Amino acid sequence: MQTKMELPPCDFCNREPVGYFPCDPFEITSFPADINEKPSRFEYDGQWWACTSCKKMVESGNWSALMNRFLRQLTSIRGNIPSEQEGNIRLHTNALWMTFERYRENNFVEVK
Numbered sequence: 001m002q003t004k005m006e007l008p009p010c011d012f013c014n015r016e017p018v019g020y021f022p023c024d025p026f027e028i029t030s031f032p033a034d035i036n037e038k039p040s041r042f043e044y045d046g047q048w049w050a051c052t053s054c055k056k057m058v059e060s061g062n063w064s065a066l067m068n069r070f071l072r073q074l075t076s077i078r079g080n081i082p083s084e085q086e087g088n089i090r091l092h093t094n095a096l097w098m099t100f101e102r103y104r105e106n107n108f109v110e111v112k
């Protein structure tokens with residue numbers, strides 16, 4: 001009998017993934033809206049998990065649809081996001097995804 005492998009959730013919408021995009025590891029710095037807070041540095045590893053829908057959106061470069069999907073998912077977890085926070089989230093997420101787009105490889109690795 002085969003045991004089910006635990007996979008991390010889709011990096012874009014948190015749903016069940018079908019595989020991942022290999023990507024060179026990178027770091028980005030995020031500047032908070034509050035100037036009294038320190039910028040945060042985030043490191044990303046080489047595997048970007050994606051479900052079928054997010055994979056298609058990444059491959060077709062449909063970032064605005066992906067953003068809507070991501071924000072819907074975030075709202076369902078956290079509740080409504082105040083608009084000034086949403087602007088910040090969009091900005092940060094967009095910067096992150098554009099960096100990912102630059103460093104990712106084309107060969108999606110299916111695991112299911």
Ligand SMILES: [Zn+2]
Pocket residue numbers: 010011012013014015050051052053054055
């Ligand atoms: Zn997804």
